Amino acid sequence: MAVSLVLVGLVAVGFAPGVASADDTLERDGTDLVVNVSEVEDPETVTVAVTDPADPEISYEANATRSDGNTVRIDVTDPASGSVNGTDLRDATVTVTVDPSGDNATAVQLTNGTSVPLHAVAFADDRPAWIGEGEAENASDTLYVPLDAAGTVGVPDGDTVDIDVDGSETANVTGTVHGDGEQLTVDRDELLSEVGDSRETLDLRVLSSAGRVIDEPEIEPELRSRGDGLALWHPLFASGETYTVDASTVGEDARYTATAAETDEGYLELSRLSANDTAIRVSTADGTTLANYTDDDPIAYSGPPEVDAELSDDGALRFDRSLAGLSVDGAVVGAGDEGGSTYANIESKIGSEGRLTPEETDLSGAKTLLLSTAAGDVAASIESGGGSGSAAAGSVGAIGGILPILAVLLVPIVVGLGLGGIISQVQNDVPDIVSKLILGGVGLALALLALLAVHALAPITILGTALQWVGLVGVVIGAAVTPVVPTVVASRKPGVVAASGPFAAKVTVTDGSDLFRGDVSVHYRKPDGRDRYDPVSVRGGRETIQLPGTGTWEVYARHGSARSNVETVDANDPAATLTIPVEATLTVVDAVDGEPVADATISGEAGISGTTDRNGAVTLDPPEDATDAEIEVSHDRYADATERVRFRQNASPTVELDRRTGRLRGSATVDGTAVGAVPIRIVPDDEFLSDRFEVETVSTNADGTLEERTLPIGQYRVETTLADGDGYEKTETTVTVRESGTARAEVDARFTWRLDADRRDRIDRIRRDVRSVSEGGGRDGTIPRYYASVVESMLDVAESVPDAGHEFVGREADPGDAVDGILAAAERTTDAIAEAMTTKRNVDLFAACADMPDADVRWSGTFDLAELLDRLEADSGAQRREVKQRYEAVDGLIEDRRGELSEIAPAREMQQRAWELTREADRGPEAVAIGYTSLLLLDAVEELFEHDALRERLTRTVF
Incomplete structure (x- = not known):
């Protein structure tokens, strides 16, 4: 169970969104503290030490050689020393030190006394949340949320944490952590008043000074068994508010609908529905949806949550402290497979230490409980508490004090002696080592059986008592004496030493470790080698060979061309072990x-x-x-x-x-400009690597760099894979990766797309049209030229596309489509400017300004190609809304300036034409370019009032 809790804690706090601290060197990314080590060359070890006086022993260590680029991640729930449980780490002061690699390297201190949050919170996914009364007198309803204690660290018991519930990433409410990180409570009135528009789930984003510190903050609706039926529980159901409900059991003819359903403690009763997959939609009177589960994606009831409870000697139940405050109003008590079940009228509340005391209810003998609680039906498995250790003394005393000790010690010994004596009567010679091991094994088995028989016949507890060890000593002695008795008896039999005449030699053939399993031939001869005898075939590694005469004999074995060692045997020492070396x-x-x-x-x-x-x-x-x-x-x-x-x-x-490896770093550019997400192929380029390893395809980072990679040593070809059809020329370079140093590969892709003659003619034509906008006999052209400069910026960008190949890397946009969209938008914009500047009011105004000094005022903004390409990949509907919002904002600005100026027609007419451009546009790249241009025209209208020369013209009186 302890291992499981640790694993659950590690998973629960493994992922969280990234947040930045006040110091650029340190960031919080969920439960990870991210340390930037880019300023240290070849970092090896990172140490983060908490220097708060409250607990100076806490420190974290990480191996920098396994870093992600220039950053090292440290899990704040797993310190190298010290304890993070019960210590306040919400604003810890830390010192960060980096040890570079190398024997004589000097440690680098990155920060000293920097404040950074080191706490984390994790919800428990195996225990239910519920709504109940607050602990304080006259307190409002409270949301109780069980926590995973292994993943909740750095927050002292009873302290508060800031929580964001509307997605603003700022604190809306506060919660209190109880039970050493086992429970979180939040005031329900605060929740319901601060929650945002999205209410299908409740997001309790626990915050720190550097962002949220929780991985999965969602608390979702649940189907629960409550009372006699099914109910939908939701943390945002408010008492006193009515809801429209449409629910049905999937695959069954069962439906429940209501237009003014009320809830209690977050529960919405679903009468007549079974506990199967359920489709349900719940909404408020104003149309806000709180639950929406369809037939294709229903909500399921997975049975009551299962918890553990311990029954104390005083009859009280002890639960996990995450259930503190949970009210109980009844229980079904189960006594095991054969005991049946009964109902117990338990009305109480689990205390702050997880203790539940049933009044006038005897739970002795109970194995399970099905509790009716504020969290719905909860299944509890009961284990009996209490101490142990007196059983051994009682059992020993019960059968006569020392008698059981003698029985479990002597019975296995007697069995071993008896078995050895029986074997010695039929054994004619001294057993060899293999026979002794076999006898010992048989003796061990019989001695152990004898010990178990003693325990079966007498009420003696085997495990957990001193008798166990006494019995094991007897078994060992009994097993040892089994081969000893035949050995001693055989060695003292008369005639064993003084053998004469032909005798049998026991030959064992091995391969040096095991018996030789193949067929071998065993040869024997007199030491002088003059007598020849036919060899004996041996299979299985053992054979008894009848030698024809007395005295000493030499034996050896052959298997093919391999020959064993030569050994001598005689009647007094007839055993020989022959070893045949094998390949x-x-x-x-x-x-x-x-x-x-x-x-x-x-x-x-x-x-x-x-x-x-x-x-x-x-x-x-x-x-x-x-x-x-x-x-x-x-x-x-x-x-x-x-x-x-x-x-x-x-x-x-x-x-x-183990492979000999080296390091490879690289970068990719397009026409010398760094750009991210360039696809790179790392191709093994020597005979050994090509035969062994596959081509690896990776991408550069946002800054155009290729993260350091560890590769087998050898030669590689590093090449870009930008497609020729997209206007890029394939480039490559060759590098050699060695064990020492870091190989660097730099590749520069060439953008080959160019403007064709038709597009250049189109640009020239639009430029002529733009110039004609500001030319008019006897009229001032300053304001028309000002608006025309927006189009000129667009044409400049269109002409620069052949030099901007880096902007198209990683995008689906085609350079030709982008240029065509810009030119189409430029044509439409030129027409719009001409129409706006030639209305009667504007013509009269520009005629009245003809005597004013000429001024060359240009729009200060730019038509940005990268932004246009981003918009080409975005939702065009969102762009239309953006233009509409900007149009209304500029409208308000024009109205504010109306009283200051004599004429606002140049601004009003251009504002309206900008909106008409977007409204009349269809879809596709041209519509996106027009929408973007409309935003720039509205920006030019807004900027019109900031230029003195232009404002002076708007103050002229026409008549």
Whole structure:
């Protein structure tokens, strides 16, 4: 259970949204503290020490060599030293130190005394939230939320945390953490008054000074069993408010509808519906949706939550403290598989320490409880509490004090002695080592059976008592004496030593470790070697050979061309062990992927040598004087490895080689400009790498850099894969990755798209039309030229597209479509400016300004190609709304300036034409470009009032 809780805590706090601290070196990303180590060369270890005087022992350590780019992540719930439970870490003061790699490197202190939040909160997903009365007198309803204590750290018991409930990332309400991080309570009145427009789920985003510190803040509606039926619980159902309900059981003819349904403690009763998949929609009188589950995506009832409870000696139940404050108004008590169940009238509340005291209800013998609570029906499994340890003394005393000790000790010994005595009567010679091991094993089994028989016949507890150890001592002695008795008896029998005449030799053939399983021939001869005898065939590694005469004999074994050692036997020592050395097939593989390594060189003692084949295998001949040998495996692309090889039958040892690796960094540009998300192919470019490894495809970061990668040493070709059809020319470079240093690959893609003659003619034509807007006999052209400068900016951008290839990387926009959209928008805009500047009021005004000094006032903004491309990939409907909002804002500005000026027609007419451009546009790239241009025209209208030369013209009186 402890391991499970730890794993749940680690998962619950593993992910959270990124938030930045006041110091750029430190950021919070959920439960991770992110340390920027970019200013340290080759960082190795990062240490974050909490320097608050309250608990100076807390520190975190992380391996910087496994960093993500220039940042290192540290889990705030897992310190290297000190305890984060019960310590206030909501505004911790830390010192960050980085140790660079290298023996003589000097530690770098990145921060000293920086404040950063180190706390975290995690909801428990296996226990239900509920609504109940607050603990304080006259307190309003409270939302109780069980927490995962392993993932909730840095908040002292009883302290508050800030919570965002409307998505603004600012604190709307406060919550209180109880039970050392096991429960969170929030005032319901505050929740209901501060929650935002979206109310289908409740998001309790627990905040810190640097953003939220919770991974999954959602509390969703749940189907629960309550009373005699099904109910929908929602944390945002308000008592006294009525709801429109339409619910049905999926696949069944059961429906519940209501137009003024009321709720209680967050529950909406669903009469006549079964506990199956349910489609339901709940909304308020103003149309706000609180639940919307369709037949295709229904809400399911998964049964009552399951919790554990411990029954104390005083009859009280102890639950997890996350359930503190949960009211109980009844229970079904189960006594096990055969005991049935009864109803208990329990009306109480779980206390702050998780204690529930049933009044006048005896729960002894209860195994399960189905509790009716404010959190719906809850299933509890009961374990009995209380101490242990007196059973041993009682059992010993019950059967006579010392008697059970003697029984469990002596019975296994007597069994061993008896078995050994029986065997000694039929044993004619001294048992060899194998026979002794077999006898010991048989004696161990019978002695253990005898011990178990004693425990079965007498009321003695085996586990957890001193008798267990006494019995085990008896078993060991009984097993040991089983082979000892036949050995002693056989050695003292008369005639064993003084054997004469022909005798039988016991031959054991091994491969150095195990019995030789194949067929071998055993040869025997006199020491002078003159007498020849036919060999004996042996299978299975053991054979008894009848030797034809007295005295000493030499025996040896053969298997093919391999020959064993020569041993001597006689009647007094008739046993011989013969070892036949066998070859071994060694396989060398890559330690990472298990693929065979060819051309690896094998060398070792006793002249062992060889080279692996394409399957990574090599057959090694055994040394003459040993059954195992130490070898060294080497390869120019792998680290050397040492292995001890045992030469025995069917031996196929495998040696794993660690790759020799180096580091690769890189960057990608387009026409010399850094750009992110450039696809890069890392292609193995030498014979060894090409045969072993696949091509790797990656992308550069936002700044155009390729994160450092660890690769097997060798030559690689690094190339961009920007498609030729998109106007890019493929480029590549070759690098060699070595164990020392870092290889760098820089590739620059060429953008080959160019403006064709038709588009250039179109640009020239639009420029002529733009110039004609500001030319008029006898009239001032300053304001028309000012608006025309917006179009000129658009044409400049269109002409610059061949030099802006970096802007199209990673986008679906086609350069030709983008230019065509700009030119179409420029034509429409030129027409709109001409129409707006030639109305009667504007013509009269410009005629009245003809005597004013000429002024070259241009719009200060720019038509930005990158922004246009972003808009081409966005929702065109959202752009239309944006233009509408800007149009209304500019309308208000014009009305504000009306009283200051004599004439506002140049502003009003241009404002209206800008909106008409967007309103009349269709869809596609041209419509997006027109919408973007409309925003720029409205910006020019707004800026019109900021230029003195233009305002002076608006103050002229026409008549």
